[in-house]
Amino acid sequence: MMKHRYQTPMGPLWFLKREGYRRFMVREMTAFAMAAFLVYLLYWLRAIGDGYTAFVQMVELTRNPVTVTLLALAFGAVLYHSITWFNLTPKIMPMYVAEEKIPDVWAAIIMGYLPCAAVTTVILWSVMRTG
Amino acid sequence: MPDKTITLDVFRFQPEGDGKATFQKFDVPYHDHWVVLDALNWIKDEVDGTLTYRWSCRMGVCGSCGMMVDGVPKLTCAAFLKDYYPSPVRVEPLAYFPVERDLVIDMEGFLDKLKSIRPWLIREQEKPLEDGVYLQSPNELASFKQYTMCINCLLCYAACPVVGAEEDFIGPAAIAIAQRYNLDNRDQGEHLRADAMASDEGAWGCTFVGECSEVCPKNVDPAGAIQRAKVDNTKDWYKRMLMPWGQR
Numbered sequence: 597m598m599k600h601r602y603q604t605p606m607g608p609l610w611f612l613k614r615e616g617y618r619r620f621m622v623r624e625m626t627a628f629a630m631a632a633f634l635v636y637l638l639y640w641l642r643a644i645g646d647g648y649t650a651f652v653q654m655v656e657l658t659r660n661p662v663t664v665t666l667l668a669l670a671f672g673a674v675l676y677h678s679i680t681w682f683n684l685t686p687k688i689m690p691m692y693v694a695e696e697k698i699p700d701v702w703a704a705i706i707m708g709y710l711p712c713a714a715v716t717t718v719i720l721w722s723v724m725r726t727g
Numbered sequence: 728m729p730d731k732t733i734t735l736d737v738f739r740f741q742p743e744g745d746g747k748a749t750f751q752k753f754d755v756p757y758h759d760h761w762v763v764l765d766a767l768n769w770i771k772d773e774v775d776g777t778l779t780y781r782w783s784c785r786m787g788v789c790g791s792c793g794m795m796v797d798g799v800p801k802l803t804c805a806a807f808l809k810d811y812y813p814s815p816v817r818v819e820p821l822a823y824f825p826v827e828r829d830l831v832i833d834m835e836g837f838l839d840k841l842k843s844i845r846p847w848l849i850r851e852q853e854k855p856l857e858d859g860v861y862l863q864s865p866n867e868l869a870s871f872k873q874y875t876m877c878i879n880c881l882l883c884y885a886a887c888p889v890v891g892a893e894e895d896f897i898g899p900a901a902i903a904i905a906q907r908y909n910l911d912n913r914d915q916g917e918h919l920r921a922d923a924m925a926s927d928e929g930a931w932g933c934t935f936v937g938e939c940s941e942v943c944p945k946n947v948d949p950a951g952a953i954q955r956a957k958v959d960n961t962k963d964w965y966k967r968m969l970m971p972w973g974q975r
Contacts, residue, residue: 600746601833602826604819606891613798616938617888624934684935688954695866 623680629673636667682708731757733808734815735766737778740826748826750817751775757812763803764792767818767830780830787944790880794830795819800885800942821885837881840897843923844905849916861913874907874952876945883939883949889932896932897923899939899949906952909959921963930956 611617643654657663686703698706732754740748753774755766764782771778782792785804792803797817808816824832854861883899884890890898905924909917923929933953940950 599742600744601742602740602746602748604822604824604826606823606888610888610891614886614938616886616936616941620934620936620938684937684954687937687948687951689958690951690955 619680623677626673626677629670630677633667633670633674636670678708678712682712731812733757733766733812735763735770736815736817737767737770737830738817738819738826739778739829740820742828752815755808757808759807759809761808763794763796763801763806763808763816763818766808766816767803778830779828788878790878793821793880793882793885795822795885800882802880802882802944805944821881823885823887823891824881832881834881836894837879837884837898837901840901841879841904843897844901844908844920845916846901846904846908848908848911848914849919850913851915863912867912871907871910874903874910874947877904877907877947877949878945880944882942882944883947886938886942888936888938889934893928893932895928897929899933899953900947902930902933902956903947903949903952906956909956921960924956925960925963930954930960933957 611621640654643650658667682704683700685707686700689703689707690700691698691703691706735753735755736750737753738748739751753766753770755769758765764785767778767780768782780792780794780803782804783789784791787802787805790802793800794803795801795818796803796806797811798819800821803818818830820826820830820832824834824836827833877900879900881900887896887899889896902924905920908914909920909924925931930953933950935950935954937950940948943949
């Protein structure tokens with residue numbers, strides 16, 4: 597007699613099935629916003645290289661409400677992406693002090709948020725100072 | 728039959744049939760202290776003796792009775808009916824595995840993957856018996872003890888979309904178990920597990936969805952184990968590139 601085996605189909609919308617899958621997809625998809633922002637930065641670099649007119653055009657483009665909205669959305673997405681990854685860092689690299697595991701919240705602050713805040717402060721300080 | 732009943736919507740599949748799966752509804756007596764496995768046993772004893780599923784210890788130790796309960800991988804011996812009552816409960820075989828009959832999955836693929844990471848203590852040379860036991864400090868034990876709790880129930884595989892998408896992905900439990908031996912200071916076989924672990928089918932296949940750790944009934948945290956395996960693998964790579972004259 598012919599014997600069958602059954603394989604559960606996964607389906608293209610598998611990521612809608614569980615809350616955890618949905619959160620994962622949002623986390624991963626927000627990386628596209630970061631990529632888009634980097635492309636925008638590349639346009640800025642090119643404009644700076646192309647001279648004053650190109651620079652002014654880029655300033656105009658950035659002042660456009662559509663651009664401002666897109667940048668705000670991208671910023672939100674990048675924040676979400678960074679925060680979710682910072683919170684996952686202790687899982688990837690648990691921290692030990694004197695052979696005691698320190699709580700994940702503190703590990704995330706020490707490995708993620710503090711260095712990020714420090715780098716941001718330095719960048720802001722140097723920009724403000726020269727500006 | 729007591730006054731209260733609960734409906735179980737059970738996945739049915741017969742390999743001798745037409746290759747199609749169906750769902751069958753059973754009205755089962757409801758008791759606060761009953762788990763889904765009790766309900767399945769009642770169906771088998773009282774209604775349909777052909778219903779096929781795996782179970783053994785009924786106390787969350789053997790890891791045999793894992794199934795999808797309302798779409799979530801669970802040990803049915805730990806899934807209480809009271810958490811679903813009065814809604815019907817859908818019971819299916821663990822996702823992503825081939826189904827042999829009703830709720831029984833084929834675990835051969837998993838066993839091959841498990842074998843590929845050599846889940847045992849490997850010594851380059853055993854020391855003679857008269858030298859005594861291999862000593863291990865509490866901290867050395869603590870570094871891997873969590874991973875020894877795995878009972879191979881495969882809930883983590885049924886929660887992992889990578890397992891569903893990539894047939895060859897070694898999967899959460901096998902990688903966590905590999906870490907269990909790699910981190911054991913008595914083991915000297917990390918290099919023998921390295922090929923399987925560092926491949927695209929090994930730790931690097933994981934996209935860190937993290938659901939394996941959410942469903943693990945033993946808090947093994949396979950997702951954490953896999954990410955740490957990636958970190959270890961990266962460190963080894965840098966060591967090899969920067970110090971090619973050093974040991975592997």
